[in-house]
Structure formats: structure tokens, C-alpha cells
Amino acid sequence: MNPDLLQANEKYAANFASLKPDMGRFRNMMIIACCDPRVDPYDLLGLKNGEALIIRNAGGSAVDAVRSIMVPQHSFGVTGEIAVIHHTDCGMTKVTTDQMRELVKKANPARDDVAATVDSMDFYHILNIEEAVKNDVKFLSENPLLLKGTKLSGWVHDLETGKISKVVESAVSA
Numbered sequence: 001m002n003p004d005l006l007q008a009n010e011k012y013a014a015n016f017a018s019l020k021p022d023m024g025r026f027r028n029m030m031i032i033a034c035c036d037p038r039v040d041p042y043d044l045l046g047l048k049n050g051e052a053l054i055i056r057n058a059g060g061s062a063v064d065a066v067r068s069i070m071v072p073q074h075s076f077g078v079t080g081e082i083a084v085i086h087h088t089d090c091g092m093t094k095v096t097t098d099q100m101r102e103l104v105k106k107a108n109p110a111r112d113d114v115a116a117t118v119d120s121m122d123f124y125h126i127l128n129i130e131e132a133v134k135n136d137v138k139f140l141s142e143n144p145l146l147l148k149g150t151k152l153s154g155w156v157h158d159l160e161t162g163k164i165s166k167v168v169e170s171a172v173s174a
């Protein structure tokens with residue numbers, strides 16, 4: 001890690017008593033978003049650290065996020081809305097599952113175990129952002145591993161304007 005980051009942490013820790021999040025400000029909501037560094041789920045909704053539980057992965061895939069939804073729902077009573085937010089110009093629109101498999105195999109020549117592992121993985125390539133949001137929300141709504149009745153919403157975050165637009169609303173019904 002670069003030294004400037006560690007210096008920043010020194011400052012952060014010096015003020016931590018006043019910044020320290022407590023469960024009192026938690027809004028009982030989860031956000032699933034892409035890990036793209038241009039996306040800031042806190043800033044785009046005016047949230048402070050501690051107000052929402054944010055799950056991030058490449059593409060903001062709901063399928064990838066299931067384990068991270070199940071733990072807070074079943075173990076910690078996080079029962080509120082789950083908002084799925086995908087964004088324009090997402091990297092997952094630019095790389096396919098086949099391309100990812102080839103890249104990983106190329107990086108690991110003569111490793112049949114790696115080839116077998118990567119061939120069994122789906123990287124959730126996105127063809128159309130709105131369709132991907134709808135599919136992710138549908139996937140969650142039909143998932144019996146999640147708490148029945150959980151409110152769901154799906155959004156597209158436009159990286160040109162900063163605005164988010166609602167694509168779909170639903171609930172877990174499985």
C-alpha cells in the first residue's frame with residue numbers, strides 16, 4: 001500500500017471516535033453495486049458509512065451477491081429493501097465469459113485444474129444494462145434462500161449524469 005494511504009489512515013484513526021458508525025444510523029437496506037471505482041454507492045445516494053450495507057462485485061451481480069445477502073438477512077436481521085444498481089459503461093458489458101476463461105487459461109498454461117475451474121465459472125457478462133437489472137431482480141425475487149417478502153428494486157446509474165433511474169420493483173416471493 002502506498003505510504004500516503006497509511007498517512008491518511010493515521011488521520012482517520014485520530015478522529016475515529018467522532019466518525020465511528022453505530023447501528024443507530026443503519027437504514028436497514030442493502031445495495032448491490034459494481035466494484036467499478038467510478039461508482040460510489042454512498043455518495044450517489046447521499047449515504048454515510050454505516051447507513052447501508054453495500055455488497056460490491058464485478059458488474060453488481062445479484063447471483064454473485066447471494067451469500068453476502070443471506071448472512072445479514074438470516075443472522076443479523078437485516079430485513080429491509082435490497083436495491084440492485086448497475087451502471088452505464090460497465091466493464092461486464094465489454095468482457096464475455098468465454099473471453100475471461102481464455103484469459104485465465106492463457107495466464108496458466110498446462111494447468112488442467114485451472115482450466116476446469118474457470119470453465120465451470122460464469123462471469124455474468126452483461127449484454128444490456130436494463131435487462132441485466134431486470135434479470136438480477138427476478139433472480140432474487142425467485143430465490144428461496146432469501147427472506148420472503150423482502151422488498152427489491154432495480155436501478156441503472158448513469159455515469160455521464162450521475163442520476164439513477166428505476167427499472168423495476170419487486171419482492172422476494174419464493
Ligand SMILES: [Zn+2]
Nearest residue numbers: 034036090091
Ligand atoms: Zn461495472
